[in-house]
Amino acid sequence: MSLPQAQIISSRDNPLLKELRRLAQDNTAYRKSGTAGRVWVEGDHLARAALLRGWRPALAVLAESAWLHWGGEFGDASHTGAERTVLLPDALFASISALESFSPAQGLGLVFDLPVEATVQSGLSTVVLDRVQDAGNVGSILRSAAAFGCAQVLALKGTAALWSPKVLRAGMGAHFGLRLVEGLAADDLAVLQVPLLVTSSHQGELLHRAHLPWPCAWVLGHEGQGVGEALMARAALKLRIAQPGGEESLNVAAAAAICLHASALSGPALS
Template identity: 30%
Template sequence: MALISSPANHHVKWLRSLAESARHRRRERSFVIEGVRLVTDALTAGAEVRLVLYAPDQLATTTAGTALLNRLRHLPHCFPATPAVIVAAADTEQPQGVVAAVTWPELPPRPGLRLVLDAIQDPGNVGTLLRSAAAAGVGLVMCAPGTVDPFNPKVARAAMGAHFLVPLRVSPWETIRAELQSYTVYAADSAGQQPYYAVDWRQPAALIVGNEAHGLSEPARALAHQTITIPMSGSIESLNAGVAGSIILFEALRQQTVAH
């Protein structure tokens, strides 16, 4: 198969449009991932691949890259390209030789904690929370209005494959309220009513993590049965959303693990 050598190739244009436009991602129900580890994890998780561009010589410089190269050569919709084409298609400045588009995973909700991201704007925080949610066994993550698109390329990089492991929805508040009817809803707040570790996370529960700058939205406060806080010493008043949410998620996992 001939190498794609033109940055103006239609595959490159489609990948760039998908990376840059949330509307295009919604229409195509697909998103862009890049890098040897992330693309490998996606394939291992059974992701539906729409398109892959890869630079054979670049991938062949590492053991992991060579293993991925051997897989891509036998898959449909995978095209070798020059490093310059990969740079043109990628969202990062120094890509690792592979860029892919995959279909949104449609994982059904599972039993366990519900996590609501309330207007969280930083892609790094959203990616961190998705990765922590996957590691902590969260049954469903819901992105409330105002939250950055969870299929943004920066979120995908920060989540490091969590999109393929944890059920994820982008939902209006009406849908979130309906989903959480049978759950006790806790909202993280620096001025919360009780410490996060005093909650019984073994019961059906949901956690809302609010916006980095403005905290909880009005719909989130209206939905929460109780606010919880992370006690801190010294003059630090708050943690970033990714860290705070992760601390609480792993306390929930600890309690559930001890219970069993």
Template identity: 40%
Template sequence: MPAFFLDSKDNPKIKHLRALIEQNAYRKKNRQTVLEGTHLSLAWLEQKRSITSIFTTEAAYSHPDLEKIVSLYDGNVFVLSESLYKDLSTLGTSLACLAIVDLPTSREALNFAEDTLILDNIQDPGNVGTLLRSAAAAGIEQVVCTKGSASIWSPRVLRAGMGAHFSLNTYENVELEDILSKFTIPVYVTSSHQSESLYSKNLRKQCVWILGNEGQGASKYALEKAEAVAIPQPGGQESLNVAIAGSICFFEMVRQRL
């Protein structure tokens, strides 16, 4: 695979790459995002998806992990100076690999009778990515993000998700009011102020989980329309991190279904 050397931050390809990394609006406009690190790129390629272009460094170009990616890829490889790559990268110490990919479209319409995770105004990319990873591990295949939530396909959320995105149907910028009444299965919302325990619920059949904003918790609409549950905390903490709370709920569901 031929390599092309780029050494100017003003090169149009570098400007395009930087904008995809840094600007959500630019990602939406161009329908592209950036996978950072060899793990995500390999996971993407193993799903039979294509990469548009790869950026790396001279030191990383001959690494076995990068060679494996290049062997599965038929596009251009752009080699950057160490300083230029470091200026673009947000990971720091990982093997140099930035891959531009086209954003996938939802493979099918939202199914209102299947297990679903709804992220209602969850803003931290790490929390969103962790929840996607836990949901995928628990067998939940569709995830809805309301307006105000962190962009699912941002590089930071992709890193936290560790490839979970690639096995999920995802839907963004959805209004909760437009979909909640359409579900034909139980809908649960987590709330630290509710007395009904998660462990009192029968979770053996399909259900919906709503997780709310890190600081404000579940929205008023969600609390009105869904069945609120709490995770017992005998240690007396006010609340759990939303990604931890969601993961506990998903795997209580898994436990009951085994």
């Protein structure tokens, strides 16, 4: 198959390869000099999710074996809008990939430039992450936020990096439909102008009995410590989930899904 649009790179020491390894394997590379503002999105599912939301990559990268599967789709700049397309030997792509079960035939990655503007917007349905540290939990919460009609997710300092490769994979494409802002302090939430709803495992009104406002901002806290005192003090509502089985608490991602679904039922999306 001819490769008229692809640049072939075969050296492990190529500067671009070094940059791609950092983006794919360093959770905070997108914040650091040399790779700042760029994220690596690996696999056809995430790539399609981004393209469907109107994101256009700066770079498309394919393994040689993957070109047979995806070259006509993701190797075509007229389809992806990529500024540049690169083809790598399978072994070189494998050295970049952070996937535990990498297959050369699935060797596809896109590099996106993050939006420059990252400020809190008032009046939007929102999820606030207060030091949620597990990447899988954060990605799962982003999926629930997108599924149940939230527009933005705000991460306070101490929360897992929202654009890290692990969170991106766990988010399954939700990132590209949400407004994401991170590195915030509690005081930065003052501009939201929507009620704060705080989750708790041991205090507050039962969720299924509560009248939930819309739009609102759900605050989800640290896996062990819960929501911090500063945000608890600002809450318009403190809510807990009925657990007739008697467990002490729920995983934060599971609690988020329950709360956000309940909120969506009270909002305009399902009315």
